[in-house]
Amino acid sequence: MKSSRRRLLIICVSLMLGMLIMVAVAVMSYQANQAEARDNFEVIGRGDIQTTVMTTGVLQPLKKISVGAQVNGQLKKLYVKQGDKVDKGQLLAEIDPVIQKNELRNAEAELNSNRAQVQASKVLLRQYALTLKRQKKMALDGAGIPSDLESAQADYDMQSEQLQMDKSRLVQAEISVETARANLGYTRILAPIDGEVLGIIIQEGQTIVSSQTAPTLMVLADMSVMRVQTRISETDILKTHPGQPLWFYVMADPHRRYESIMGIIQDAPDEALRESNDNSGIPKQSAAVYYNGEFNIANDQRRLKTSMTAEVFIIVDQAKNVLRIPLSVVGDRDAQGRYQVQVWENGKITDRLLELGIRDNHYAEVKSGLAQGDQVLSALPYQGDADASQ
Structure with a gap:
């Protein structure tokens, strides 16, 4: 009897445990289904x-100037180094001015000689004028000789022309002095803009020859405003126009976002503009056509550098x-x-x-x-x- 009750109790406990397990499984299954849902x-x-057109661009300073030399000579002194900030008119470098000084002295001597020649021609012209006046008076009185009057007239006319020639030479001498003085000034290389020195091409002591082209001494740039030059695909060109908002980041700092407005978009690709110099008459079409677009961005913190690559997103709708x-x-x-x-x-x-x-x-x-x-x-x-x- 006791064994029957024990078996019944065991069966009841087993049933209750099974039901508890089934409830637990059902609850877990329900929670899993809810999480899955x-x-x-x-x-x-x-x-x-925002609907955007994505393109790439290259950063350049809005103002970038190659500073060259206009006279020959040895680079005597460099007053700046790469990275220096400079003001407009600041002395950057100096070329040995000996040759230009001598040229100026020769030009000034030639000018003085021509001035003296003009004065001498004026004095002689006045003398011929008096002689001509006297011969004319004698001819009126009937005491003159016709040949003397003709000779006096010829001397006066010839001297008048000589004076004009001397005055022309004087002008040429004045021009020579101005040129020589300018060349002497060119031995002092001054900064044409406010900015900073991006790079120096030449070294102190190097000889500069500027007979054909002005050799570049250094490159200056105003880095406060940068220009981004983009290439817009032919498939996207009709979606874009000047004045559209845009944003971009540079490859060196993809987490920093810069915002600007599209400035200008070129109406013809570079390839088409170069073809205008081709006289063959045969149009040339490349596989891909791109149009140039440009916009500016302030760079007060100088984080943007020359030739950085930018990923540009032009907002065409939003x-x-x-x-x-x-x-x-x-x-x-x-x-x-x-x-x-x-x-x-x-x-x-x-x-x-x-x-x-x-x-x-x-x-x-x-x-x-x-x-x-x-x-x-x-x-x-x-x-x-x-x-x-x-």
Whole structure:
């Protein structure tokens, strides 16, 4: 009797443990299904959408000047080094001025000689004028000789022409002095702009020969404003125009965002402009066509450097605080231009048709078909879950 009761007790305990285990498994399964369901839908919310055209650009200073030498000679002294900030008119370098000083002295001596020659010609002209006047008076009195009058007239006329020639030589001598004085000034290389020294090409003691082209001594740039030169693809050129907002980052600092406005866009690609010098008459078309665009960006902190590469995003359309949906949950488009999505509501899956507006790489604007807070399925739950919900 006691053994029967013991067996019955054991059976009851076993049944209760089995029921507890089944309840625990059911609860765990329900929680897992709920977690899975939460992972299978996206909640519709609001946000900003930007449609952009992406391109690359290269940074250059807005003002960059190659400082050259206009006279020959040995570079006597450099007064700056790379990286120095300079002011407009500051002395940068000096060329040995001995040759230019001697040229100026020769030009000034020639000028003085020509001035003296002009004065001598004037004195002689006055003398010839008096002689001519006397001969004319004698001719009127009948006491003169015609040949003497003719000779006096000829001397006067010849001296008048000589004076004009001497005056022309004087002008040429004055020009020579001005040129020599300018060349002497060119031995002192002055900064043409405010900026900084990007690089120095020549060294002290080096001989400069500027007979044909002005050799570059150094490069100056105003780094306070940078110009970004971009290349816009033919497929995107009609979407872009001057005045559009944009943003970019440089490869050296991809986490820092810079904002600006598109400045100018070239109406013809570089290849087409170069073809204008080709007289063959045969048009040449490359595989890819790009149009140049430029915009400026302030660089007060001097973080942007010359020749940096920029990833540029030109904003061609945008919407602020609109209802939006992830593109990953949007289905196929029908004949009326609407898109199908599946919405999880009241424990069931229902189909919706949406009208969408602008889009970017992640979201699309919802024009109609959804409300804020709707739960759109990004993946179907297990079939068993769907059956259970029904």
